Amino acid sequence: MSASHTGGARALVLSHGDNAVTEAVVTTLEDEGWRIVLTRGEAASAAAALTEGDRPVHAVVYIPGLLDGVVHANHDPATALLELVDSALPHLPPAAHGGARVVAVGSRDWLGWPTRVRVAAQAAALIATVRSLALAHGQRGITVNAVVGISPDAGARRDAGPALGTHLYEPAPLSGADVTAEDIAASVAFFADSRSGYITGQVLHCCGGASLLSSLSV
């Protein structure tokens, strides 16, 4: 798939975890012609990684690490996304020049899971933030969307039996095939494309159908 941003437009990628997804996102976007600025620092100062006077930033990708199942004690992903967008805003082109795409990588845990309550809460807050930022920045030509993934270990966890202390089995892809980092990266690249400018505030589950039985997934 070819992106519409050719000529080396820049994408700022902030990663706080999910290293395989981060690597796949960087590789996929580079293959599509993006120049990647990757940072793993604080969200509020993420834009410091950008060099002034360089090409405009047409995409911002945030990978909080929720698929690792890790609770972020020092920062919560929702606040980090908010700070990241605030930090990047001065570097993003206006709507008349194509605007920009913000993409956050979430987790299907936002739908709720009994043994990962804190991760679920952080994942859900991230989705609410995506939707609110989409409304806040739509007229500036900035779209904000989420790709909601699933742990690559979901199938193995399901096979291991019910979740600890419950009778409930881990949701897993209905296809039986694990969702890979490359699958998630492809969805990120779709939202990052300049032609996705009329799509905003969306939550795309990239989980092989594992979320379909949740009422919140539609």
Add this chain to the structure above:
Amino acid sequence: MVLQGKTAVVTGAASGIGLAIARELAAHGGAVAVADIAGDAADAAAASIVDDGGRALGVPVDVTSRSAVEKMFGKVEAELGPVDIVVNNAGISIDRGVRRISDAEWHKTIAVNQTGVFLCSQAAAASMIPRRTGRIINIASRAWLGWFGQLSYASSKGGVVSATRALAIELAKYGITVNCLAPGLVDTPLLRSEPAEVLERLLRAQPTGTLGSASDVAHAARFLASPSARAVTGQVLYVCGGKSLYAQPAG
């Protein structure tokens, strides 16, 4: 050419969003059947794709007729090969409030918008299941969330959303993904014919402040049709400038 070697059927493809999708899939290497109830228009649209260097075939079809749908799939498979991608785009809209809509209008809307998806998806599944691969993309509408005067249209598109999810669940184990796109306001001559104040009011309700285009929808359809979207299934992707997030204009 991400769709090289793939055969696609797009219904309602002689004009508008359907034609844009057919062009997009062809531009990315797909052999495309331009299916439409208006056979001559389908032929003309297919010819224009061929003129642009694509591979396309015009096919007449009434999606409410099982025999017509089966005949259409037979012709496409004979001339273009096994069907890998089906885009159920054919649809009609009859805007009537609950006090005015007739039985005939209700049934016609359901027949085209909902039964058409059923018949084409059933034919597609029969072809795709043995090969354990496929993409079904249904064109719903943001209007399935409900709107004034759109009882039959919203109901039919709600049925499309439910069908998408049910099909996705049932067909996942065969490697077939089923998703739907829910367009919002799309720039068409009909929309542009609205009074300026109406258009302005509609735009004020758009978080992006813009109208979409058929090309926007086609871009999303191409992603869902691509091999790299194999883990995306059962989704309702709104192509609506954020209006599905809820934004109501003042006044």
